[in-house]
Structure formats: structure tokens, C-alpha cells
Amino acid sequence: MPSGPIPTYDEGAEPMGKARKKSVKPTLSKVEVSKTKTARKVKKKKRDVRKKAEPKLAKATKDVAEKSDETPAEETPAKKDVPRHSTAEDMASRQREISVAEFFTKNRHLLGFDNPRKALLTTIKEGVDNSLDACEEAGILPEVKVVITPGKEEDRFIVTIEDNGPGILKKQIPRIFAKLLYGSKFHRLKMSRGQQGIGISAAGMYGQLTTGKPISIISKTSRNKPAHHYELEIDTKRNEPRIIVDENVDWPVQRGTKVEIELEAKFQKGRQSVEEYLEQTAIANPHVLLHFVTPDGETKTYNRASQELPVETKEIKPHPYGVELGVLIKMLHDTKARTLQSFLHSEFSRVSNQVARTICEKAKVSERSRPTRIARQEADNLFKAINQTKIMNPRTDCLSPIGEELILAGLKKQIEADFYTSVTRPPSVYRGNPFQIEAGLAYGGSLPAEGLARVLRYANRVPLLYQQSACAMTRSVLNTAWRNYALSQSAGALPSGPLVIIVHMASVWVPFTSESKEAVAHYPEIIKEVRLALQECGRRLAVFVRRRRKAAESQRKKDYIQQYIPHIAIALREMLELSERQETTIVKQLTDLLERSHS
Amino acid sequence: MSKIATQIKDTATSVRTKIQRRSKPTLSFPLRTLSNVKYHPKQGFLQLKGKKKVRTLTVSTVKTFAQTLRMMSQAKTLVEDDEIMTKREAYYVSKNWQDARFDEQPESDTVIDDIEALFQVNREQLGFIPEEKGGEVAGKLIVIDRDSDTGKQLRIDCTKFGSGAYSIPISIEHLKFETKARFVLAIETAGMFQRLVKHNYWRKANCILISMGGVPTRACRRFIRRLADELKLPVYAFVDCDPYGMFNIYRTLKVGSGNAAHINRYFCVPNATFLGVTPQDIVDYKLPTHPLKEVDIKRAKDAIKNDPFVQHYKPWQDSIRQLLEMGVRAEQQAFAVHDLNYVIEHYLPEKLAAPKKFLP
Numbered sequence: 001m002p003s004g005p006i007p008t009y010d011e012g013a014e015p016m017g018k019a020r021k022k023s024v025k026p027t028l029s030k031v032e033v034s035k036t037k038t039a040r041k042v043k044k045k046k047r048d049v050r051k052k053a054e055p056k057l058a059k060a061t062k063d064v065a066e067k068s069d070e071t072p073a074e075e076t077p078a079k080k081d082v083p084r085h086s087t088a089e090d091m092a093s094r095q096r097e098i099s100v101a102e103f104f105t106k107n108r109h110l111l112g113f114d115n116p117r118k119a120l121l122t123t124i125k126e127g128v129d130n131s132l133d134a135c136e137e138a139g140i141l142p143e144v145k146v147v148i149t150p151g152k153e154e155d156r157f158i159v160t161i162e163d164n165g166p167g168i169l170k171k172q173i174p175r176i177f178a179k180l181l182y183g184s185k186f187h188r189l190k191m192s193r194g195q196q197g198i199g200i201s202a203a204g205m206y207g208q209l210t211t212g213k214p215i216s217i218i219s220k221t222s223r224n225k226p227a228h229h230y231e232l233e234i235d236t237k238r239n240e241p242r243i244i245v246d247e248n249v250d251w252p253v254q255r256g257t258k259v260e261i262e263l264e265a266k267f268q269k270g271r272q273s274v275e276e277y278l279e280q281t282a283i284a285n286p287h288v289l290l291h292f293v294t295p296d297g298e299t300k301t302y303n304r305a306s307q308e309l310p311v312e313t314k315e316i317k318p319h320p321y322g323v324e325l326g327v328l329i330k331m332l333h334d335t336k337a338r339t340l341q342s343f344l345h346s347e348f349s350r351v352s353n354q355v356a357r358t359i360c361e362k363a364k365v366s367e368r369s370r371p372t373r374i375a376r377q378e379a380d381n382l383f384k385a386i387n388q389t390k391i392m393n394p395r396t397d398c399l400s401p402i403g404e405e406l407i408l409a410g411l412k413k414q415i416e417a418d419f420y421t422s423v424t425r426p427p428s429v430y431r432g433n434p435f436q437i438e439a440g441l442a443y444g445g446s447l448p449a450e451g452l453a454r455v456l457r458y459a460n461r462v463p464l465l466y467q468q469s470a471c472a473m474t475r476s477v478l479n480t481a482w483r484n485y486a487l488s489q490s491a492g493a494l495p496s497g498p499l500v501i502i503v504h505m506a507s508v509w510v511p512f513t514s515e516s517k518e519a520v521a522h523y524p525e526i527i528k529e530v531r532l533a534l535q536e537c538g539r540r541l542a543v544f545v546r547r548r549r550k551a552a553e554s555q556r557k558k559d560y561i562q563q564y565i566p567h568i569a570i571a572l573r574e575m576l577e578l579s580e581r582q583e584t585t586i587v588k589q590l591t592d593l594l595e596r597s598h599s
Numbered sequence: 600m601s602k603i604a605t606q607i608k609d610t611a612t613s614v615r616t617k618i619q620r621r622s623k624p625t626l627s628f629p630l631r632t633l634s635n636v637k638y639h640p641k642q643g644f645l646q647l648k649g650k651k652k653v654r655t656l657t658v659s660t661v662k663t664f665a666q667t668l669r670m671m672s673q674a675k676t677l678v679e680d681d682e683i684m685t686k687r688e689a690y691y692v693s694k695n696w697q698d699a700r701f702d703e704q705p706e707s708d709t710v711i712d713d714i715e716a717l718f719q720v721n722r723e724q725l726g727f728i729p730e731e732k733g734g735e736v737a738g739k740l741i742v743i744d745r746d747s748d749t750g751k752q753l754r755i756d757c758t759k760f761g762s763g764a765y766s767i768p769i770s771i772e773h774l775k776f777e778t779k780a781r782f783v784l785a786i787e788t789a790g791m792f793q794r795l796v797k798h799n800y801w802r803k804a805n806c807i808l809i810s811m812g813g814v815p816t817r818a819c820r821r822f823i824r825r826l827a828d829e830l831k832l833p834v835y836a837f838v839d840c841d842p843y844g845m846f847n848i849y850r851t852l853k854v855g856s857g858n859a860a861h862i863n864r865y866f867c868v869p870n871a872t873f874l875g876v877t878p879q880d881i882v883d884y885k886l887p888t889h890p891l892k893e894v895d896i897k898r899a900k901d902a903i904k905n906d907p908f909v910q911h912y913k914p915w916q917d918s919i920r921q922l923l924e925m926g927v928r929a930e931q932q933a934f935a936v937h938d939l940n941y942v943i944e945h946y947l948p949e950k951l952a953a954p955k956k957f958l959p
Contacts, residue, residue, distance in 0.1 A: 557658050564665040567699040568614075568656075571668035575611035575675055589618050594658055597623070 102236050104180060104202060105209060111202045112466070112516030117272075119206055120148070120157060120265035121465065122516070124274055126199030127161035127259050128281065129462055132288060133193045134257070136309055138166035145291040146278065148267060156211055157265045157295065162258040167221035170228045177204055177217055177259070178232035178241030189433075189508040190315040191399055193462045198515065203261055205234045210264035214244045219257040227251035267295050272465045278302060280456050280463035283410040284402055284504060305409040310461075311400045316508060317349040319394040320359075320386045322432025328386075329379050332371045340374065340382075341367040350392040359385045396427030396434045399506045402461065407440040407502065415500055418444030418548075421540040423533045430525040435507035437526070439533035441541050444548075447498035453477075453487075455494065457520075458504040464518055471519035473503040476530035485538035486545040501537075503530055558595060565590045603725065606718050607675045614668070626667065627653040628716050633857035638907040643869025644854045645907060647861060663710070665699045670710045677726025685730050686711060686722075712858070721817065721862040723770060733767030734819035735792065735810040738801030740765075740826075743775035757807070762797060764810065767822045774822075778830050782954075783807045785815070785823060785871070787838035787848055791931050791942070800943055804951065807832070815852050817859075820866040823852070827870050834868050835957065837947075840876035841891070841928035842898040842919070846906065849873055854908050873958035874950050878921040881929045884946065887936050888927035899923055912959050 104111060112122035128144055135142035147160040168176060180201050204215035220227035231245035251258075269275060278292050282302035287309055290302035323331070337343035344356035351359075360367040362385035365378050374382070402410070407422035422440035429435070447454075457464040457473045468474050482488075482495035489495040511521040520526060569586040572578060578586075610626070617624035629635065630652050636645040656664045673692065677684055684692070690707040693700045701707040715722045722728070736742075742755040742765060757765045768774075784806050786792045792810035795801070801808050807826065811819055827834050836852060838844035850856075853871045855863025881888060891899075899919050902909045909915045922928070934942040950957075 561658060561661055563698040564661040567665035567696060568661075568668055571665065571672045572611055572615050574672040575608060575668075576615060586615065586618055589621065590656075593618065593621060593623060594656070594661065597657060 104205065105236060108202075108206060108209075110515045111198065112518065113202070113206045116155065116264050116266040117268055118466070119210075119263060120159065120267060121272065121274055121277055122199075123159050123203040123206065123261055123263060123265075124148075124161065125277055125462070126194075126203050127159070127261075128278075129193040130200050131161060131163035131165055131257065132285065132461075134165040134168075135163060136312070137192075139309060139312070140165060141287060141289070141304075141307065141309060142285075143289040143291075145293075146274070147293040148274065148295050149293075150295045151211070151262055155264050155266065156262060157267060158260060158262045159265075160258065160260045162256060164253070164256045167255045167257055168217075168219045169221065170219075173217055173219060173228060173230050174232055174241035174243055177201055177215055177230070178234045180205070180234070180239055189318055189398070191313040191460055191506055191508050193460050200259065201234065203263075204232065205236070207261040207263035208233055211262045213262040216245075216260040217257065218249060218251055220251050220253060220255050223254050227253075275300070277463055277465055279414055280458070280465075281461075283414045283456065283502065284407075284458045284461045284463065286402075286406050286410040286413060303413070305413040306406055310402070313400045313508075314398040316395060316398045316434075317347060319350060319429075319432030319434075320344075320348045320389075320391055321429075322509070323348075323383075323386070325380065325383045328383055329376070332374050332379060335371045337371055339368045340365060340371055343371040349394050355389065355391055359389050361385075362388055393429045394432060394434045396429075396436065398508055399427055399434060399436045401436050401438050401506050402504055404438075407438060407504070411440055411442045411500070411502070415442045416446040417442035417498070417500070419541065419544045421537050423536045425529050425533045428525055428529050430511070430523040433507055433509045433511075435505055435510075435526065435529070437529040437533050438504040438506070439530065439537050440502045441537045442500040443541055443544070444498050447500060449498045450496075452494040452496050453499035453501055456500060456502040458502065459510040459512070459517065459520060460506055461504070462517070464520075466516070467513070467518040470513055472522045472526050473505065473520055473530050475522060476527050476534060477501055477503070479527075480531055480534045480538065482538060485542035486549070487538075487541075501534070503533070505530075561591065561594045565594070601678055603718060603720060604675055604678050607671055607678075610671065610717070611668070623656050624664075625653050625655045626664070626717060627651045628713050629719075629861055631712070631716055631858050631860060633905050633907070636857050636860045636863075636907055638854060638911050640911065642864075644863040644867040645857065645860055646863060662699065666693070666696075666701065666706075666710050667713060669693070669696055669699055670707070671714055674714060674725040674727070678724075683723075683726050683728050685728050687730055689727055715859075716861045719861050721865060723817075728769050729816065729818075731816045733769060733771075733816050733822065734812060735764035735766055735789075736807065736822075737764040737792075737796045738807040739778055739780040739805060740807045741777040743777070744768075745773065758801070762793075764792075764796060767809075767816075767818050769818050771818055771822050771825070774825070776826060776830055778807065778826075778832070779805070780807045780830075780832060781805045783809060783823060783826055783832050783834045784874070785809050785811055785834060785836045785852060787811055787813065787836075787844055787931060791837070794939075795943065798940065798943055800947070803943070804947065811848065811852070814847050817862075817866045820852060820855075820868060823871075824866070824868045827868050833954065834871040835874040835951075835954065836871055837874045837931060838876070839928065839930045840878060840881060840886075840922070841930075842895050842902060842922070844876075845873075845915075845919075846898065846902050846909070850906070850908050872954065874954075875946070876929055876931055876933075877958060878918050878925060880946075881925065881927065884934065884937075886929040886933040888925075888929045888933075891923070891926050891928050895928060896923065914958055918958060 108114070113119040124146055128146065131144050132142050143164045145160075145162045149158045149160070151157055178201055180198055207213060207215060214231040214233045217230045217232070218227050226248040227250065229245065229247050229249040230243065233242045233244060234240070235242045267274070275292070278290055279302065282288065282290055286305035287307070288302070289304050292300045292302070294300070331347055332343065335343050335347060337346055340360055341353060341356040344351045344359060345353055357367055359382065363378065363381040365374070365382060401424050404422040404424050408420050411417070411420050411422070420440070420442050423438065425437045427434050427436040455468065455474060455477055457468070457471055464471065477494060478492065487495040487497050487499065505520060505526065511523060513519045513521050565587055568590060569583045572586055573580070573583040614624040614626070628651065629647050630650040635648050635650040637648050638645055654660055654664065654667075670689070670693075673684075673689065676682075686708055687704060689711060690701055690704040693707055711722055711725075711727050715725060718725070736757050737760060738757055740757040742757065744753045744755060745751065746753055755765060780801070781804075784804075786795070786808060789810050789812055792808060795808055809819070809823060815823070823834055826832055836849045838848050849871070852868055854869065855867040859866065876886070880886065899922065903916055903919055909919070934946055938944070
């Protein structure tokens, strides 16, 4: 077993942890599960020992069992059962062979590659998200070009995503594009589109799996330097890049990155299509210039509505409330702080020395103890103490909402309507993570008058196209009483009418329900904030709709009256033998009379 | 200027005056429903109780208001020119009124009925005549009419139509009559009428046969009324034994209807009585029956509850209850079960032997 990839693997285990447990668990024996769990709990040194000793399984198991608080009862019968013993051994060796990459090939749906249609969208989405993140971080107004070309074989497409971003250093390219869970965004708490370092490499791997073609990257960091061209494959066993082509090429741009992936895909229009994704991206990112070339060669451009980059977001330290026990243990073990008090103070936000002391007292652990020496039980107490201590909410200036004006600009740019409104809520906090909700409405105009409203959901400016019904934002839209706002709504359904609703959640960590980032988890704080934002939008919409209805009503009344009043006058003229002048007078008098009345 | 033309002009003036005074003009109509009629046996017909519907000119009534006024103007022209117009023609004339035109004939019919009620006259007096046929007559009656070209008197002998019959015209006020008959038999169906005519039943029974063809038209009712008044003949109704025959046909013949209550005084035959078929006849003559339909039951219950005529006559209430209990109805042609001419040879003679027993 090469020791090289292992630390990487462990890093990767964090975000994949939940998913892996969920789907792999049924195939593993209890012994192995317990090992997986303990592996993260014991100190690294011990773990290394265990790994070396693995062939001598009985001893190793015993060693682990001593450290673990949950295994002995299960281990003992296993030892007596000879055939099961050998099975456990087999499985133990097999476990080592599961790399993230291999796991992904089996569970591609978790990352949004369920079917060829969705795979195309996910690939483009991951590429565009990366481009926008990079541009914004480098302070460059993004210009992104997406090209889909039909492949030589049926059902195959070549996707190209090109940006004017800062480029990527040559030595980083292989790992960024051909190694799962490698990236800059996971280890920090900062509002960005990408979170996990999994997306683009997963897309590359999907292409490799379905077509056998490598992913191709050209990147240039400045005008004076040459552009690098790489063609990469992922060694799925080792989750390591394999370089096929590595060369310098001529690329006549100032700087930027161009990614090309050939994959098995299906190109479709309509709902949940690439086009819809780009359109929605344009709404929430009015500072982005997007070009799109369809497989038929049709070119579409989504122009900028704003020349200003979003305010750069700040990275923050985690808030104690948002930390899980496992993460706390890892942080304790990794810290450079010498005392527990300084650990708490320096590694978390909103923990003053005073608060740190209170936590230590509550946990009955000395504030001067060395963090690396904190035992499991003590860590547990510390974890409980944190949640019993009152700690100030985290800073919220780390968020960069789109802003009410730019939401309006985005909506006006892409949707032709009669009425627009938007609301940016003040920041709030769920589980120690700051977040901010924004909502907007477009009503009337060219929107279809029949049918249900369209809901556009965004997380950190990225449109969410799938799993609408599983999302907390949708829940809030459904739970809003739209009938109070002059719209019709059946029980448990979206409001109906010519309406587009957009909801945006900005957060340093958006709680998605799965790795494919399609739906936001149902945290009550999030649901509540969305509801408040929608209600405010709704109130403004109601004013508009009611005013318009009233105007239409009085116009209709006027037209109606004017249709029939002349006939009354004609009849009276005929019966009373009046002059035409007298007839006109009657018309005038009647019009006055009826337009003043309210019924 | 005729009385009606003056009435129309007065109404138009009041509308105009209101408009000039900047207040909303109104038209008030008697409410034309059964709930707004009462029955006095002395007068012998359903008459209005006086509830009124006031139509004020508002945004929502402006269309009907305009249509009513235009139709009134039309009526005035008809009266002044001594012209007539069928209801269907009135509907077509309205097509000249652009936005105020009628889309369907029932709409224009309602407006004509409204105007008729407004002035408490019948529509023939306003110049509007119905399309409907008046009914047919056979038997011992001489109708004296006038040739419209020469003005010469025409004597029409209703015994001389063979297997055919004399057709009652739409307007009958100018007719005169001579007869030696003992009574008038008003028959619901043309089928039964044909059988009686074929066998010259009028000769046997010395009577006048009239086919009403369902609910009698105004002209038919007026015709029978004049026979009853001027020739002092009793009128016997012979209809199906079901709520429709009893109340829609017989009751309308005798006392008029709620909808046309304002003109019932002319269009009713207060001395008519109900020969049959009665519920008791179904039992006595073992007639084949059909079960009462839901609409029959509803109509019967409604009659007990709302019809002032039925409420006045206990025998009618008893008969309806008997019918409802039996749950069946029988047609007048059901006598054919015994023999085709059973009705001539047995039923009618037996019934006519005791006219006192007829239902009121």
C-alpha cells in the first residue's frame, strides 16, 4: 500500500463521509464499519501502526477494539467464527481498494450524472461555476463561452468551456482536473460557488468513463507566459492524474482557461436544459457575459447588465455551533495552539478568552491543557459544553448577496414582465453558519398567464435546476399564502399566474441535501428567512396587482357603459321625437351619471 | 294616439326626466313568478299580488335597460302604424342595434314579456305576435270570420272538415260564434283528438272538440274562454294523468300562469273542470302506467307547496298525494289497452254521466 495517496484520501473522506457511509454500509460487515469509524477517531500515529499491522488481523482488530468504545461486544463472537474471520479479512483488504474515484464510478448519481441529459448540464455547470469563482476571486469581470459540438459518434458531445479568468499554474492543472476532492474551497468557510473540489474532475471522469477520451485543458496565466495544454485521465484506482499530453501551445488570449470534455450526453431544450441553466445564471449574475453555441451552431449571448463585480467575500473561521464532534477532534489534533483556551479563541469565530474559559469550565477540562492531548471523552464534554454556552452569532460580512438592484437588473435583462421587485434580507445564522436570503418576483408581461408560477432557486448565485420539490426554498414558496397577495393558489401548490419567483441563498456553507448540490436542506431558520423575503415581495406585488386590476376594472366599466348608453338615447329620441342635439345631451348626462356610480 | 302609445311615451318621458335631473332612471315591472300571484275563485284566475321588480339603470343593467327601451320604441312604432311583428321577427330586427342586439331569441322574448308586464297589456296589443299555432277545433261550432280582402263575412262550419280540423288563428277577438253543442272538450294530445274526430265523437256527444297540443297557447285559451263566456258552454279538460297534464296544461287553461299573470284575466277559462285522466281512473280502469319521473315528483311537490290554485282546492291536493303514493302516471291513450275505441264507448260516456264529480 503506497503511503502517498493515503492522506489525500483521508482529506477526501470528509465531504464524502456521509454519502459513502450511506451507500457502502450495506455491503460491509459490522467489523469493517466500526473500523472505518474508529479510523477517524484514533490519532494518526495509532492509525499508521494499525495499517502496518493489518495483515495480522487478529492483533490489529484487538488493538482497535481497545481504543474503541463500541466494538468489543461485536468483535468477540467474530473471532470464534472461523469462516467469518476470513471474510472479514477479505473485506478489510477490499476496503483499501475503494478510492473516491472508484466510489464515484458506482455512485455517479450522487454527483449529478444520473443520465446523459443531466450529465451534460452538470458538466457545463461545474465548468462555468469554476470559471466564475476564479474570475471573481481574481477581480476579473467574467466572460465565459460555452460550446457544445456534436461528437463523431451518436450520443456524444464535446463540451468546451472557456473563460477570461486568471489561469491555473501549470503544476496544479493535473490535480485540479484529474483528481477528485482536490481544491481550494473545501477547507475554508467562504462564500463561493464550488464547495467540495469534486465537480470538474468528476465531469472529466464521467467523460473518460463514457467515451474513453481524456479531459483537455489549456490555461494561460499572463500574456508573457506560454499556454499549457494538458490532456489528462484519472487513474480511478489511485485517484491520481495520469498525464497523456503535456505541451506548450500558442493561445492568442491574454489569460484564461479552456476546458474540453467529450462525453456521452443528450442535448435537449426546455426545462432543466443547458439553456435554462445559462439563462438563470445570467439573471443571478448580471456582471457575467455569457456566450453559448448550441450543437446546431446557433449562438446565444447573455449580455452584462452590470459592470461591477460582486463585493469580494471574506473567509471566516468556523463558528463553534456549526462544528461536529468529529471535526472538533480533528481540529484539536491539528492545531498549533498550545492551550485549550487559545485553541478555542484562535480557531473559532466569536470565541473570546472569556467565552473559551466558560466552555472549559463547563466541560470540566483545564483551560491550560494541550489541545493535542485532549482525550475522546474530554472532547465529547467539550462539544457538549460548546452547545450549552451562549456564543455570539458569527459575523455576517463574509457574505456577498446579489443585492436588490442587481436582482432587478438580472430579471429585467432576461424576463419581460410588467412588474419586478426584489428583497435582500439581513443576514441570519443556521447551525453556526451565516447565510442571507434574497428573493425577487417578475409578474405579467410576456409570462404565460395560465399555469403555475416558475420558481428559480439559487445557492451562492448558482441556479438549482433539479429536485425542486425536495428543496427548503420550494417549501417556503409553497407555504407562503399567496392568496393574500392577490394571486390564486390551490392548497399545497405553487401560486398560479404570470409569475417568476427567484430565491437566492448566500452562505459560507450551503447545506445541500446531496453532493450533486440540487436542493437545500430544511433548516427552520432558512425556511423562515425565505418566507419573510417572499412575503415582502408578495406585499409589493399585491399593491401592483390590485392597482392594475382596479384600473382595468374601471376601464372595462367605461367601455361597457359607452357601448350601451347611445342605445338608450336612440330609443328615447325615437319615442319622444327628440332632436339629435337632445340625444347627444342624454348621452353626455348618462355617461356622467354612470361613471360616477360604483356599481 | 292610442292609449298604449301614450303609455309608452309617458314612460319614456319619465326616464328622460330622471336623466336630466341627474338621477338614475328606473323601470318597475311586476314580478312574474308564482310567488307573486294569488287565487280568488270569484275572479277565477291567478292575479298579481303587487310585488314589483325595479330595474335601475346601473353599469350592470345598462345593456338590458337599453334593450328594453329600444324594444319599447319598436312597440310604439308598431302600435302607431297598426303593424304586427312575430317574436322571431322582433329578434331579427334587433340585429340592427349593433351592440344592443340580442344573441338568442329567448333574450328578446323576455324583454317583450317585460314590456308587456310593464304596461299590463298583452303583447298582441303591442303588435308582437307569437309564432305558435293556436290549436284545432272540430265539432258543432260555426265560426264567423271576415275575408281580409273583401271584408265579407265567412261562416266556417267546424263539422265540415272531415278528418281535418279548423285551426285557431293567432288573433281571435274579431271572431263570432254560433253553436248548439252542450259542452267543449279540451284535449291534450293531437293523437286522442284525431281518434275522436275520426269517429265523429262530437256528433255522438253533441260537443266541440279542441286539441290544445300540450300547454294551450294564449289564442287557444282566449278562444275557449270566449266559447265559455259567450255561448255559456261548460269546458271539460281531458289530459294525461301526470303533474304536467294537471298543472302545466290544465291549471294554465283554467286560471293562467305565474309568468303571464298580468294578462291572465283575458287568457283563462275559470269555469273549466277536469274530466280526466284522474289518479282514481288509473285504479278504476286498470290503466297501464309508467313510474313517475323525478321531474314529475318535483313538479307535484312544488304544486302542493307553491301553487295558489292547488292550495285553494283540497280535492287537488288529495289527488296529487294519491298520485305520489301510487308513484305512477298514465297517458290518455292508455285506454287503448282495453280496445281502441274503449275511450269513446266506455270511458267518456261514463265520465260525462256525472260532470259534478270532475275535479275543480
